[in-house]
Amino acid sequence: MVVKKLEINGFRNLNGFAVDLAAGKNLIFGANGSGKTSVIEALYFLGFGKSFLAVQRRELVCFGGDGFYLSAEVTDKSGENTVTACLEKGLALELNGERSFLAQVGRHLYPLFFSHFLYSQVIDGAPHLRKLIDRFIYGLSSLYLHDVLRYNDALKQKNHLLKNLGRPINNSELQGWNRLLAETGSKLVKKRMAFTNQLNGAMGEAFSDSLSLRYDPALLSGRPFSETTLLEDLDRARAAEIRSRRSLIGPQRDRFEVTVNGRKLQLFSSGEKKKYLLMLYMAYIDLFRRARGEYPVLLLDDYDAVMDERNLEFVLGHFPAMQVVATSVEADERFERCFELKKE
Template sequence: MKVKKLSVTNFRNYKNETVSFGENTNVFFGNNAQGKTNLLEAVYLFSHGRSHRTKSDNEMINFGSDFMKLCLEFSDADRDYKAVLQLSKNGKKSISINNVPITKLSMLMRYLNVVMFSPEDLQIIKGAPQIRRHFLDEAISQLYPVYLKRLISYHKNLAQKNNLLKKMHFSENISGDMLDVWNEQLSDDGSFIMKYRADFIENLNGYASEIHKEICKENLNLLYTPSVDCDIIDKENFYKKLSAVSAREIENGSSLYGIQRDELRFFIGDKEIKNFASQGQQRTAVLSLKMAQTELIADVRNEYPVLLLDDIMSELDLDRRAYLWGKIKDKQVILTCTDLDDTKDGSVSDIFEVVSGKVTKREE
């Protein structure tokens, strides 16, 4: 999978700019706050439909403008694509690929695959459980659009169930008949999601522990700890668990079990990383995780995703950097840094300088 050309209009600190990417390692360098991460964000948007760093689409429209437009030309082994994303201040958003409107996120995810790796990804290890669930959900949705559909359906039903539980908590006159209906539907989608999470984590763990060992000889292990713990993951077992806790849930006024409480845990040997590991060890674990995700995408899609590496070289020691350069040399990479020296130990094919929303390619 390759991205070829990106054109942006009124996007973040860009007015009008076009960038043509090389097929291998593209480096965008420049001082802080010039627009490097913004370019990665633009590419990421075509893969995930939303930004990797903001929930509010409007934030991305250039201050003072009332719309933005992005065009991305990319290709996979079979064909070329031209995608267009437009967003206006009044909240209207449209995406099309080869002139066909994309109306659902699950449709968009069939096309461009990217893996983003930035310093904030350390939060996958250190941060709150929902950050790990978000990582899982994005990674699995990217490979299996049906997962995203089930996830949306699950959360819709969960909101309805929580609404009812809250009402029942405050008043004895509210009928609980619908509780069983929500539990049935949650069990159907929930067991489906659990199976996908369990399989994905098992496969990811296979690659991540192998890669981690190559980098630093330590034993990395990923462990899925589902909230609904059962030997066989199926709808019946899920439903039994939910039914068994109904009285407690009413008392509590909200749901107690379900995929919204699952955990993904990281271990080195038998020790949990977030409790004992150094910054560098945590960073190495995330590096292994992201490279494992890259391999998994290649397994499922028969093509490597485009790697978006935001300012990470400066955070890695020389050995880890050397490892990463080796791993990425045959893939398309878009990498940002503030100091070009950080890339001198790797093979870089195209260099761009970013200054105040203007990109200039360096001709060697």
């Protein structure tokens, strides 16, 4: 998939911004504070309905404004499509002028984001890596979003019940939520297991270093996993959950870890960490291409902060047909098209 044109209005410091992107490697450059990250953030927002930063949607509206409007013309194997996101009273996503859902939009625009802050968060924080893996799985199958939303919704209701200890806990109600959590949660665990195997296969094929993703589901038993074993675990955890007034086990607490030759990625130097995480991304991109018959759009914020010469050559050269939108403070002739952003 290729973003041909991007328009941004009233988003962060950008207003009346429009850019025609090349199908290959693009670089947005300009001084600090000129709005480079905001351009990438707008593209990400169009694909995921949220920012990659921990901000509320409203905080993305240009100071003093009432809302924002983003639009991208995207070419993918289905043809040309226009994706828009408009935040006024609420958020409206549209595909070719018609109201649409995130999962539908995700079939045409899947931005894959890599930056120095993401890399440090992902390596050192279990929830960040879990979220990244979830986004990866969603990239391969948009239905996964539906499973995650159903699970999260049931979990919210169960936690509400557990917190509400002013009245005696209603055991059958709790059991009902546990049954739903086991049904929806087991789908998540199975998809995470399958994805981990797929990614490990792709990494094993592509690289000689033994780079590996380890998945540890937050379960009590070490038995072969099934919906029934998850329900049994939830039953066994019930007394402890009532005491602590919150859910203690389930996919919301699963852990992933990246290892290289059996050693945790955290133990490597920062240059090595960057290299290995990029390799993991490259293996994912290969899976994406095989599953969907096209490439995601790779967003690289402050690419020179995360990459030395060799890594950049590797990323730009590894998938010649993939669109890249990178940012930096300076122009770089290795990119096919460079756009300068001027600070107003």
